[in-house]
Amino acid sequence: MSRRFEPIHPKCPHLLHGGDYNPDQWIRTPEVWDEDMRLMKLAGCNAMSVGIFAWSALEPEEGRYTFDWLDTIMDKLAAHEGFAVLATPSGSKPAWLSRAYPEVRRVNADGTRQPHGGRHNHCRTSPVYREKCVAINTRLAERYKEHPALLVWHASNEYNGGDCHCELCIAAFRAWLRQRYDNDLDRLNHAYWSSFWSHTFPDWDAVVPTDRGIHGLMLDWERFKTHQTIDFFKAETAPLKAITPGIPVTTNFMPSHDTLDYGAFARAVDVVSWDSYPNWHETGDDVAEAVKTALQHDRCRAMKGGKPFMLMESVPSIPTRGRVKKRKEPGMHLLSSLQAVAHGSDTVQYFQWRKSRGCKEKFHGAVVDHEGSERTREFREVAEVGAALAQMDGIVGTSVQPEVALILDGENEWAIREGARIYLGEHTKYRGDCQAHYRPFWEAGIPVDVIDQTAGLSAYKLAIAPLAYMLRPGFAARLRAFVEAGGTAVMTYWSAVVDESDLCFLGGVPGDGLREVFGVWEEESQSYYAHETVGIAMREGNALGLAGAFRGIDTCSVVHAEGAEVLATYTDQFFAGSPALTLNRFGKGRALYVAARTEAPFLAALYGRLAADLGLRRALDADLPPGVTAQLRTDGETRYVFLLNFNDRPARVELDAAYTDLLGGEAVAGALDLERCGVKVLRSPGQPGRPTAVDAEES
Ligand code: GLA
Numbered sequence: 001m002s003r004r005f006e007p008i009h010p011k012c013p014h015l016l017h018g019g020d021y022n023p024d025q026w027i028r029t030p031e032v033w034d035e036d037m038r039l040m041k042l043a044g045c046n047a048m049s050v051g052i053f054a055w056s057a058l059e060p061e062e063g064r065y066t067f068d069w070l071d072t073i074m075d076k077l078a079a080h081e082g083f084a085v086l087a088t089p090s091g092s093k094p095a096w097l098s099r100a101y102p103e104v105r106r107v108n109a110d111g112t113r114q115p116h117g118g119r120h121n122h123c124r125t126s127p128v129y130r131e132k133c134v135a136i137n138t139r140l141a142e143r144y145k146e147h148p149a150l151l152v153w154h155a156s157n158e159y160n161g162g163d164c165h166c167e168l169c170i171a172a173f174r175a176w177l178r179q180r181y182d183n184d185l186d187r188l189n190h191a192y193w194s195s196f197w198s199h200t201f202p203d204w205d206a207v208v209p210t211d212r213g214i215h216g217l218m219l220d221w222e223r224f225k226t227h228q229t230i231d232f233f234k235a236e237t238a239p240l241k242a243i244t245p246g247i248p249v250t251t252n253f254m255p256s257h258d259t260l261d262y263g264a265f266a267r268a269v270d271v272v273s274w275d276s277y278p279n280w281h282e283t284g285d286d287v288a289e290a291v292k293t294a295l296q297h298d299r300c301r302a303m304k305g306g307k308p309f310m311l312m313e314s315v316p317s318i319p320t321r322g323r324v325k326k327r328k329e330p331g332m333h334l335l336s337s338l339q340a341v342a343h344g345s346d347t348v349q350y351f352q353w354r355k356s357r358g359c360k361e362k363f364h365g366a367v368v369d370h371e372g373s374e375r376t377r378e379f380r381e382v383a384e385v386g387a388a389l390a391q392m393d394g395i396v397g398t399s400v401q402p403e404v405a406l407i408l409d410g411e412n413e414w415a416i417r418e419g420a421r422i423y424l425g426e427h428t429k430y431r432g433d434c435q436a437h438y439r440p441f442w443e444a445g446i447p448v449d450v451i452d453q454t455a456g457l458s459a460y461k462l463a464i465a466p467l468a469y470m471l472r473p474g475f476a477a478r479l480r481a482f483v484e485a486g487g488t489a490v491m492t493y494w495s496a497v498v499d500e501s502d503l504c505f506l507g508g509v510p511g512d513g514l515r516e517v518f519g520v521w522e523e524e525s526q527s528y529y530a531h532e533t534v535g536i537a538m539r540e541g542n543a544l545g546l547a548g549a550f551r552g553i554d555t556c557s558v559v560h561a562e563g564a565e566v567l568a569t570y571t572d573q574f575f576a577g578s579p580a581l582t583l584n585r586f587g588k589g590r591a592l593y594v595a596a597r598t599e600a601p602f603l604a605a606l607y608g609r610l611a612a613d614l615g616l617r618r619a620l621d622a623d624l625p626p627g628v629t630a631q632l633r634t635d636g637e638t639r640y641v642f643l644l645n646f647n648d649r650p651a652r653v654e655l656d657a658a659y660t661d662l663l664g665g666e667a668v669a670g671a672l673d674l675e676r677c678g679v680k681v682l683r684s685p686g687q688p689g690r691p692t693a694v695d696a697e698e699s
């Protein structure tokens with residue numbers, strides 16, 4: 001049975017292509033707008049994000065609205081069969097607002113109020129700011145509710161987790177705490193272990209989020225900021241939901257940063273979108289950069305149960321940030337754009353459409369350069385993406401249902417930042433560990449969902465929780481039930497150490513009942529200097545048939561098997577002979593514990609074995625050359641296989657069946673050559689007898 005998600009809006013059953021468009025910067029020269037329209041057609045762009053920082057142009061004085069220029073742009077877009085990803089302007093405040101209502105400006109921890117200027121720095125609690133946002137958003141929605149160009153709402157821009165210590169925020173924080181701790185100050189004091197250093201809070205008014213020594217408090221402050229940001233988002237988008245209920249609302253996430261819990265935020269948006277800025281060619285290892293980026297794409301897709309997401313921002317050439325300003329090499333733009341689509345994006349959008357003439361981002365990569373024509377390499381490469389996407393209507397709404405879940409949890413990341421680093425030092429690399437455990441699947445072309453600790457596990461065969469230092473309520477029970485029911489779980493060193501308040505579990509690591517599930521006790525952890533490694537050898541005749549010698553790096557824990565079978569042991573240091581990898585049979589499933597951070601070959605061997613053992617579905621039934629991945633999108637009948645070469649040389653892939661090359665239009669089978677930065681999108685008619693999980697779920 002065929003199963004697809006709806007397009008982002010039924011008005012446009014195509015993949016979206018476009019970018020941040022700031023016609024308000026060119027009001028004095030409206031002929032530029034006509035040129036924009038001509039160039040958009042040429043570049044194959046159909047969706048423009050308009051008005052993101054346009055508050056001053058839309059409301060130059062309090063209560064005086066000037067929508068005429070936006071009317072013109074919306075009409076021009078519609079006349080050119082384009083759509084608007086229409087923004088609310090709250091990302092940047094007009095000067096009159098900052099001046100008339102100083103409370104809209106954030107306050108630093110030392111009590112000083114920030115000056116007007118910059119962006120993304122409004123107080124998320126201020127009632128006046130919310131009121132002014134609601135006022136302008138109501139007018140935007142009323143004005144454009146019937147407009148044929150209105151496709152998606154782009155709320156604000158890159159909400160972030162920056163602090164605001166104003167009285168309003170602190171009062172809201174205390175109210176949030178009262179609710180969280182049932183108005184019971186003693187519960188809060190216990191959760192914060194505040195007798196330490198005599199920090200017991202005598203009353204609610206004594207609670208201020210400035211004491212980094214109280215980890216539970218700082219964790220709650222992070223939670224509050226996410227809560228308050230979502231609350232702000234809901235407040236400013238309420239008029240959009242009421243006046244235009246059929247128009248989806250999104251806001252562009254920054255999941256590469258750790259300041260907001262995007263797992264929680266995703267529940268509040270209709271469609272997830274994110275801004276992706278990999279440093280291609282900068283580290284000398286594009287494969288590592290591709291893995292990192294792929295993981296974020298898989299995370300954004302999984303946030304709403306596989307629903308296609310939007311690549312809201314990416315750069316046609318170079319961003320302003322970055323140590324070295326290297327441009328995307330020829331081919332990289334198509335490759336990185338289709339990488340997003342391969343992992344579930346239904347859009348390829350940029351920052352920015354046209355370079356601004358002045359200010360901070362005037363040299364930031366853009367589709368249209370200051371030169372102004374279609375003759376730049378950047379423009380041509382964007383047009384190439386446009387032409388490719390135009391061939392790919394069939395992909396809209398398709399997705400993938402992976403059998404593997406990698407657990408990357410936003411709250412755990414905060415806890416590691418605040419608490420775990422003290423113990424394991426600079427080696428506490430949560431994202432690095434997640435990427436290391438993800439990479440073998442990327443290399444094998446096995447689809448992965450990247451989920452957080454609150455997500456269900458029952459759809460998966462394999463669940464991997466690297467460095468799950470903090471356990472959120474219910475996660476241990478879910479993992480236990482998953483294994484009991486036959487799932488295979490992998491957890492690493494220094495997991496299940498603290499609860500959601502960063503209070504250490506008593507009774508040994510891993511805590512919260514997981515010691516029994518994994519059949520191990522982790523007695524101690526330590527970290528190593530960069531020049532040190534610890535030998536690891538697979539034990540002969542182990543249950544998974546693993547063999548070989550490997551190395552632990554950075555962090556190695558001393559673990560005791562308590563019922564688990566030892567698959568590998570350390571071969572040196574004072575703990576030589578103790579377990580480095582264990583497997584415990586629990587219920588109908590298996591729970592594996594990886595006691596060290598290891599070099600890549602160890603994880604490749606482990607996951608290669610588990611993949612074979614579990615018969616994990618691959619996008620392509622073939623071994624892939626290094627640096628090449630295969631990703632799958634399907635509606636349960638037709639399969640779309642993306643082959644992406646991030647290696648610094650050409651590669652050859654042996655296809656497992658006959659396909660149609662969607663971009664070239666011809667039939668392909670057997671050996672397929674990919675150039676450097678090469679990408680292919682292959683369509684198969686589906687494989688009866690080898691149902692996808694999407695089918696399986698339907699039947
Ligand atoms: C962010 C912002 C954009 C722009 C780009 C530059 O993603 O949302 O407005 O500043 O960065 O890379």
Ligand code: ZN
Nearest residue numbers: 123164166169
């Ligand atoms: Zn504030």
